[in-house]
Amino acid sequence: MxxxxxxxxxxxxxxxxxxxxxxxxxxxxxxxxxxxxxxxxxxxxxxxxxxxxxxxxxxxxxxxxxxxxxxxxxxxxxxxxxxxxxSLPLKKAFEDPITGNNLRELVLNVAKNHLKNRPFELVMYKQNNMGPWVRSYLDGNEGEKWYWCMGFAQTVLDQAASIQGKNFKTLMPLTYSCDTVGTTGLQKKLLTRYQEARTNPALIKPGDLFLIQKTPNDWHHTGIVTAVHGDVIETIEGNTNADGSSNGNAVMNRIRNFKQVKIDFFSIEPLV
CATH class of the missing domain: 1.10.101 (Muramoyl-pentapeptide Carboxypeptidase; domain 1)
Structure with missing residues (x-):
């Protein structure tokens, strides 16, 4: 890892x-x-x-x-x-044995295992985005400016890939930035734009990352796609809340309508 x-x-x-x-x-x-x-x-x-x-x-x-x-x-x-x-929940999230028939299943099962152990940020010294879960996802970083949704998504991808002896950094750089991953997706032709995804939902696959657009080259939130049902995707995502915020406080299983929100999708297929 x-x-x-x-x-x-x-x-x-x-x-x-x-x-x-x-x-x-x-x-x-x-x-x-x-x-x-x-x-x-x-x-x-x-x-x-x-x-x-x-x-x-x-x-x-x-x-x-x-x-x-x-x-x-x-x-x-x-x-x-x-x-x-x-601290047992943290240990279980990172070290419980995970099985799956392929990388996509492993990604989903790792994400579900983190969700089960209820990661949650804390408020410390009047700052959000603090505490042991945030530091674990962000390699020791924490604080008001440290949004941790990409840190969570890459942690899941890292754990899943490592089970198969693969390095997720062959797919994307280690980063905490949605913009960096989105730009990498464009460069490697791995990013399905929301217009195409709406026309052809079969392009969206479990285990891929979703990226919510602010502008065509600016993304502000990410997570793991776990399923696609008609107009909606199911996700497991960090740094969110019941309102779907990109600066919430927990890992959650959410439902998002990709026909109503500009959501691009980063394919992990080259690593599969």
């Missing part, structure tokens, strides 16, 4: 606790982040707390609540073993 930054997100340097001699701001931020992500999936757990890199009384209480919720000894300290429990 080309995109392996996620492995750093699975580790803390030492046990973290209130007034701990080995406390580390970045590790405390990781713990606080995962306590919040855990709370999203377990609203009654009482683990949501601020993310500021300070292991104060609020973080200690959130840790105690996490330990109580999971029937663990209530020490108020998080070591690597308990951090493994907190």
């Amino acid at each position: 080309q995109k392996t930054f996620y492995k750093k997100e699975l580790l803390i340097k030492a046990p973290q606790q209130r007034n701990g001699a080995a406390n580390n701001k970045k590790d405390i931020e990781k713990i606080q982040s995962w306590l919040n992500l855990f709370a999203m999936q377990n609203p009654s757990s009482g683990t949501a707390t601020g993310i500021d890199g300070d292991f104060g009384p609020a973080t200690e209480k959130a840790v105690l609540n996490f330990q109580k919720f999971n029937n663990l000894p209530q020490t108020g300290s998080i070591d690597q073993t308990q951090f493994d429990m907190l």
Whole structure:
């Protein structure tokens, strides 16, 4: 795999606790982040707390609540073993075994596995596009300007291609930019324009990337096509929300009408 930054997100340097001699701001931020992500999936757990890199009384209480919720000894300290429990969704998204009869099936199954583990961005220091999922998709980058839809799509393509011993960068450069991939598609004649796709939907295939146009040479959102039904495509896409935003906060399974929106399609066929 080309995109392996996620492995750093699975580790803390030492046990973290209130007034701990080995406390580390970045590790405390990781713990606080995962306590919040855990709370999203377990609203009654009482683990949501601020993310500021300070292991104060609020973080200690959130840790105690996490330990109580999971029937663990209530020490108020998080070591690597308990951090493994907190960050397990990320590990499963990147490392669960995936099968498929061909690259297109692998792409879909990898995307579904990420979706199942509920990637979600966080707000930290008053900035969106933050947290362990965003950094994993963007190779350590995060922050207000770091839209992560292409990072997610390329992560899926990278994982799927790597299972077959292929390098997705033979198809497109590693990038976080929809414009770069769209331009590459035009240069390599792999981009089906929306006008042609509307006329001949058979050109759209599961596993391809969709690119939403702003102008003919400017695209602002992407994701994985999972199915085509009449006038609509099903997708799995990152950095979106229920409204289909290109700067949302989650990975979602969405339905988009490609007859009403200018959507181009990048074919992964040369890699298949």
